[in-house]
Amino acid sequence: MSTPFTIAIDGPAGAGKGTLARRLADHYRLNLLDTGLTYRAVAHKLLELGLPLDNVSAAETAARQVDLSNLDRTVLSAHAVGEAASKVAVIPTVRRILVEKQRVFAKAPPGAVLDGRDIGTVVCPDADIKLYVTASAEVRARRRLAEIESMGGSADFATILADIERRDERDMGRADSPLKPAADAHLLDTSEMAIEAAFLAAMAIVDEVLAKRNKA
């Protein structure tokens, strides 16, 4: 791979895009960026400072301070941080600052897998491969519940489903860079597909593009 190779993965929360991104990055030896963590880092900073999530100038400052090489998944994966992230993600200047950092990351050799909401549409519109990974809200809620229970916790299915639907609405309904499939994205619906099958389907798509690229 001479010029950086980019795989863009978008989709709603809980569709399995994070796992898919990790599998593809490992398999093709590409860098990996979960762009959700960058929005989570901004939200986490505001929560830590006790500032409202619509404080634009504080959010911009936090966005400028985001260091892609130092994103603490353990701290940032908290449910409340995800909720808050989808609120700061509506601020256009915050998006611009983070998108710039994400683009620099994508261009570093040998290339990268980036997952998020606007990778194929805004961050890397020229990505070699664009995948849109989705699943029904019910399936995503069921998976989330199973995950919570496997960690010894308990939760209510209806509450989780309502949370997911609210987050979808915010991510798909915002004016700036809403979640939607790029026109040239391959759709992968994981509602009735195990992640392994999704990985194999994605691999077939990537291998075909790589074969053409190596011939050119």
Ligand code: DC
């Ligand atoms: O994927 P995640 O749950 O970590 O994302 C948290 C929030 O960040 C999500 O609800 C919307 C926002 N986000 C975004 O607007 N654009 C991205 N590329 C990634 C995440």
